Amino acid sequence: MQNIEIAWVFEEMADLLEIKGTDFFKMRAYRQAAKTIVRLEQPLAELAKQNSIHKIAGVGKAINAKIKEILATGSCATHRKLLLEIPKGVLEIRLLPGIGPKKTRTLFEDLGITSLAQLAVAAKNRLVRQLPGMSTKTESDILRHIQVLKTSSQKKSLGVVRELGAGIIAYLAAFPGVTAVEFGGSTRRWQETVADLDLIAATNHPQELLEVLSKHPRVTKILEQGENRVRVLNQWGIVIDLSVVPAAQFITAWHRNTGSQKHYQHLKKLAIEKNITLDHQAMIDDCGNKLAVQTEADIYRHLNMTYIPPELREDHGEIEAALAGKLPELVELKDIKGDLHTHTTWSDAAASLPEMVQVAQAKGYSYLAITDHSPSLKVANGLDWERLQEQCREIDQLNQREQDFTVLTGVECDILADGSLDHPDEVLADLDVVVASVHTNFQQDQQTMTNRIIAAIENEYVDIIGHVTGRLLGRRSGYALDLAEVFAAAAKYDTVLEINASPHRLDLNTENTKKARELGVQIVINSDAHDAKGLNDLEYGVAVARRAWLTSGDVLNTMALDDLLKSLK
């Protein structure tokens, strides 16, 4: 059982309790525990062996016992009991915007609704409007949002799939005779959301390994089964597609499995023109000779082009560029010198300032900006001027002890509804890094929102606009915004736009990053970490940048500290 899976059990219990509505603080304790567990660096199974689960903040006697129960048995009696009271399908109703726990409960109790499908029927039959606190508008909103949910969020977040996938890869790789297990498909291409988890393994005993996955404790259903392939559903609703090939075919098979389909078809066409047969088993020339393929780069070499990294394999011009030898040298994680948007316990994060610094140093960064929230964001315990001053003093002291590392002072300053900032200019002027972001009044019309953000861009102390469109993947689309205007203003006023690397956001996305860069906007890749583990999310942002064809020169935080400080406003 991976931490993320144990966290999901608590998360689901919290959701169920919230809908039940009987025990707010128990609900919150479960929710908090889930959050903490996801953030843990060490597997709970290991912590259990060391008998140190109880040391985790927010884990007391009861939750400790439940964790041990889940580790030992794979599930938890309280969870099962809750599911008997509230069917799992009710939880998906709660996901609709504007529908919280109370309305979900009313729909369940008064109308017996236990799925989105049933809710759609009830809304169409005008039953919802008869309930207290609901009207014809609620009804039409429900129908509209169900439609959006249907078309958009069938896919899973890349972050979830990669984290869970890593556990399954380790599980499969431990099986004797397995020489390789890797991500394939859109997961390997780092698409922001993925329909299923593609895995590919090399072994000379395919049937045995397919069975290993089929019998995995959290696999609930076998969807398809072939000689060299199995498609299964796990208990978290994730489809896992495992292909198994002999070791000698691994590279060609992995390459095909990675796709994209369009990219692969385009390559095949080029191969045919050169009288080469390319398939998942081998590359064969017109004389029937097998061409040597030790790595994927060999495949491209045989087709007279430079290696194309998985992130670019979408048939968006990368093949033409590789043939011409004109593929850019993409930015890499190791090019990143520091993170310019992070939070600490001073506002709403889980890790203290020194802890964040320590982890940033361990990553080999040379700087880290601390950008906690500004005062109007009460829910996030935003810092007023006095506390910000105090924090700056703590940072000063830390810096005096550091040799080759610099902690930068900063703020993630709210852009208020009228476009003004949550701190006066005098305060912003004293900070090293000012990130300005929108956290409130999402419903403004497009022009108001655009003007609001441009006002921040124009401010002479704002260095970076954080999570530019405000979208949350699978939960909420971004606010109405004229991005072309925003990009033009950012270019004009030398304000940097962020790729927010949190897998929940990935905002800017690939397409917008590309457009922004083409218009001359400088890009920064930030984690927006709210805990030490969150600093690792930067790789998701780097993937977005790579998919947008960015080089290290396009990215602000690949700069050494001196250059960075010159570049900031």
Next chain:
DNA sequence: GCCGTTTTCGGCCCGACTGTTTTCAGTCG
């Protein structure tokens, strides 16, 4: 359920917006 403590129970993040009301509950960030 957890935590802290003035040790064994009281307190636990806040404020605004929205839609449905007609004075406020529910939702959201």
